[in-house]
Amino acid sequence: MRMLVVEDEKRLSDYLVKGLTEHGHVVDVAPDGIEGKRLAVYGEYDAVLLDVMLPGVDGFGVLKALRAAGEPQKSTPVLMLTARDKLDDRVRGLEEGADDYLVKPFAFTELLARVNAITRRSSSNQNGAQATTLTLADLEVDLVARRATRAKQRLDLTAKEFALLVLLLRRRGQILSRTTIAEQVWDMHFDSETNIVEVAVRRLRTKLDDPFDHKLLHTERGMGYVLEDRGS
CATH class of the missing domain: 3.40.50.2300 (Response regulator)
Incomplete structure (x- = not known):
């Protein structure tokens, strides 16, 4: 959340x-x-x-x-x-x-x-008026239970990976820079000497995309990362 x-x-x-x-x-x-x-x-x-x-x-x-x-x-x-x-x-x-x-x-x-x-x-x-579940294609994230599934399969995410996924999902279709991700997920100013964001994205992608043919997490070279459904 x-x-x-x-x-x-x-x-x-x-x-x-x-x-x-x-x-x-x-x-x-x-x-x-x-x-x-x-x-x-x-x-x-x-x-x-x-x-x-x-x-x-x-x-x-x-x-x-x-x-x-x-x-x-x-x-x-x-x-x-x-x-x-x-x-x-x-x-x-x-x-x-x-x-x-x-x-x-x-x-x-x-x-x-x-x-x-x-x-x-x-x-x-509110009987669901305020969304507690975020979805994109076959990805579903329950914000209250802090549970993520893809194609009905549970994704075993760490707390930081879950926070990163929620950030990307809330801003689906938007390219998020490494600076934005570092500030939002780690509450830190981005240091170009650290690869903490790249490592976190790589680990999330391993769980979110690697087991599936259809990819949702994309890298925009020189700009950042975006979560979106680009079709098959």
Whole structure:
């Protein structure tokens, strides 16, 4: 799944990004309320982790803008994070449209459980209106179960390989540069001296394409990689 973390404490945001990506999610980060509001309203996420106390625009302001946006953004599940364990704050957040509330400090396992819960509820409440399954030709990816199959055969992917596949599938038909992939999947600035992206793509291709005659993952020399169905 694709997550947005809106958090101005860098150590905490780094911690959340590391944990979420290790569990197969693609994560974007906003360090303040202004950027968080822009990404939440104009992006498309499966869940938003939103701090209350933010510079620029506070979490309540971001939440209000998100709930006033059009679909599918307005229905995005939101987990609010705060260091203030005040009943009024929790009530306000829930009344303004937050799906759940978590007080700092917290264990990552609890945060992950709450994220999974709100995304499941959202999927159930919308009766499939918000896609939890991505498909391309005979490839099917279940975002909730974090399971990928091709021609009904299960693909044994690592967390990073799954995150890479989801990124490519969400942007099917678009050529993604190595820089974009490194930033989205590893949350790192691309270093031309490393071949981490090439290795990951090669391993994914071994599982995704090599056992099948019909290829979906293509290399565009000098530009990057694209996932698309080019026919037989």
